[in-house]
Amino acid sequence: xxxxxxxxxxxxxxxxxxxxxxxxxxxxxxxxxxxxxxxxxxxxxxxxxxxxxxxxxxxxxxxxxxxxxxxxxxxxxxxxxxx
Amino acid sequence: xxxxxxxxxxxxxxxxxxxxxxxxxxxxxxxxxxxxxxxxxxxxxxxxxxxxxxxxxxxxxxxxxxxxxxxxxxxxxxxxxxxxxxxxxxxxxxxxxxxxxxxxxxxxxxxxxxxxxxxxxxxxxxxxxxxxxxxxxxxxxxxxxxxxxxxxxxxxxxxxxxxxxxxxxxxxxxxxxxxxxxxxxxxxxxxxxxxxxxxxxxxxxxxxxxxxxxxxxxxxxxxxxxxxxxxxxxxxxxxxxxxxxxxxxxxxxxxxxxxxxxxxxxxxxxxxxxxxxxxxxxxxxxxxxxxxxxxxxxxxxxxxxxxxxxxxxxxxxxxxxxxxxxxxxxxxxxxxxxxxxxxxxxxxxxxxxxxxxxxxxxxxxxxxxxxxxxxxxx
Numbered sequence: 001x002x003x004x005x006x007x008x009x010x011x012x013x014x015x016x017x018x019x020x021x022x023x024x025x026x027x028x029x030x031x032x033x034x035x036x037x038x039x040x041x042x043x044x045x046x047x048x049x050x051x052x053x054x055x056x057x058x059x060x061x062x063x064x065x066x067x068x069x070x071x072x073x074x075x076x077x078x079x080x081x082x083x
Numbered sequence: 084x085x086x087x088x089x090x091x092x093x094x095x096x097x098x099x100x101x102x103x104x105x106x107x108x109x110x111x112x113x114x115x116x117x118x119x120x121x122x123x124x125x126x127x128x129x130x131x132x133x134x135x136x137x138x139x140x141x142x143x144x145x146x147x148x149x150x151x152x153x154x155x156x157x158x159x160x161x162x163x164x165x166x167x168x169x170x171x172x173x174x175x176x177x178x179x180x181x182x183x184x185x186x187x188x189x190x191x192x193x194x195x196x197x198x199x200x201x202x203x204x205x206x207x208x209x210x211x212x213x214x215x216x217x218x219x220x221x222x223x224x225x226x227x228x229x230x231x232x233x234x235x236x237x238x239x240x241x242x243x244x245x246x247x248x249x250x251x252x253x254x255x256x257x258x259x260x261x262x263x264x265x266x267x268x269x270x271x272x273x274x275x276x277x278x279x280x281x282x283x284x285x286x287x288x289x290x291x292x293x294x295x296x297x298x299x300x301x302x303x304x305x306x307x308x309x310x311x312x313x314x315x316x317x318x319x320x321x322x323x324x325x326x327x328x329x330x331x332x333x334x335x336x337x338x339x340x341x342x343x344x345x346x347x348x349x350x351x352x353x354x355x356x357x358x359x360x361x362x363x364x365x366x367x368x369x370x371x372x373x374x375x376x377x378x379x380x381x382x383x384x385x386x387x388x389x390x391x392x393x394x395x396x397x398x399x400x401x402x403x404x405x406x407x408x409x410x411x412x413x414x415x416x417x418x419x420x421x422x423x424x425x426x427x428x429x430x431x432x433x434x435x436x437x438x439x440x441x442x443x444x445x446x447x448x449x450x451x452x453x454x455x456x457x458x459x460x461x
Binding site: 018019020032033034035036037038039040041042043046047050056057058059060064065068 | 170172177178179180181182183184208209210211212213215216217218221415416417420421423
């Protein structure tokens with residue numbers, strides 16, 4: 001695995017998954033509960049996370065809507081799992 | 084985004100059949116028949132729990148819950164649980180808030196019926212992730228196992244290798260979409276089985292229909308440990324295997340004592356699903372030798388390209404039998420891990436420490452006695 005993905009890489013991955021994010025993006029803006037990221041885009045982010053951050057990612061082992069709902073939480077998740 | 088969230092209305096049937104070309108199959112007539120069977124002919128819910136999203140005059144998303152009847156602890160201890168399925172969002176409307184809203188409203192409708200929990204057994208990986216995001220809890224995986232012909236194993240090996248490559252899903256979609264897999268597969272995976280039926284020993288028969296009365300009687304005769312299971316009554320068998328999206332074969336083991344075992348095989352008729360795949364949808368047997376004879380007949384005669392079985396509820400003897408026949412778990416990746424049983428608590432008030440049905444824990448797959456036919460996978 002390479003270096004820990006940055007916040008900007010995370011944003012690019014989310015947008016590449018099909019989500020349209022507001023710019024500038026508030027770190028505390030809801031992504032999932034607001035519906036900005038849903039269905040296929042959310043699944044693409046899961047694939048990206050497993051590929052880039054957390055091989056063997058177990059979606060049932062954490063509270064996904066809580067831990068991935070904002071950019072700040074996503075960055076924290078990446079930092080925790082990339083160690 | 085000013086979407087309208089609509090309840091089910093029969094006038095919307097054509098729009099539903101059309102929207103579901105993104106999920107069920109490309110044939111709108113088959114989609115309409117499937118909808119009718121699943122929701123309108125359903126024996127367990129008197130009305131349809133379904134919500135649609137409309138933008139202008141266009142139906143762009145849907146989520147439904149159909150009826151399922153479960154029993155726990157003691158025979159007759161029944162409970163209806165709405166079974167969530169059929170989540171689809173028109174590709175043009177993804178990531179615009181429609182998915183979360185339709186999921187939320189459908190759950191509110193189920194809550195209004197007074198049901199304690201809802202279940203989801205058939206979620207695709209995309210729906211599985213969306214469901215977790217919407218607050219569903221995972222109870223465990225079905226522990227699927229597969230048996231591949233040499234040709235199918237080579238194809239699967241390629242898919243697994245691609246699975247270790249970055250952006251696996253996109254690459255796999257490009258390299259091996261369902262349409263290409265289907266074009267390279269036999270048109271009817273039951274052809275050999277049907278052609279070989281005359282070679283079955285006298286105790287075995289192959290049929291195209293369920294025997295509801297006899298199958299229900301066999302299930303009722305066999306011991307049951309009280310784990311949560313779908314009620315398999317005459318009414319259930321009469322309804323369940325009329326699913327117009329699937330094609331079934333029934334192997335029966337009958338002797339002087341009547342029906343001693345059955346094995347139900349399923350294949351999909353949808354152009355959106357791997358048509359060469361055969362699933363073991365349901366099975367029962369009064370003894371291991373009967374189970375083994377049914378499996379041997381299915382695999383020897385059928386010589387299927389690929390067969391799938393779920394093993395999470397099987398006793399070790401049955402798992403061992405499948406291993407002897409070459410069934411193996413698939414390679415582990417996020418796709419194969421994004422599936423399984425999901426539960427949603429509909430009740431209001433503080434959540435109990437354990438989500439229980441009777442004396443069983445809903446969030447422990449070990450407390451469920453599941454068949455693939457309990458889901459809409461088969």
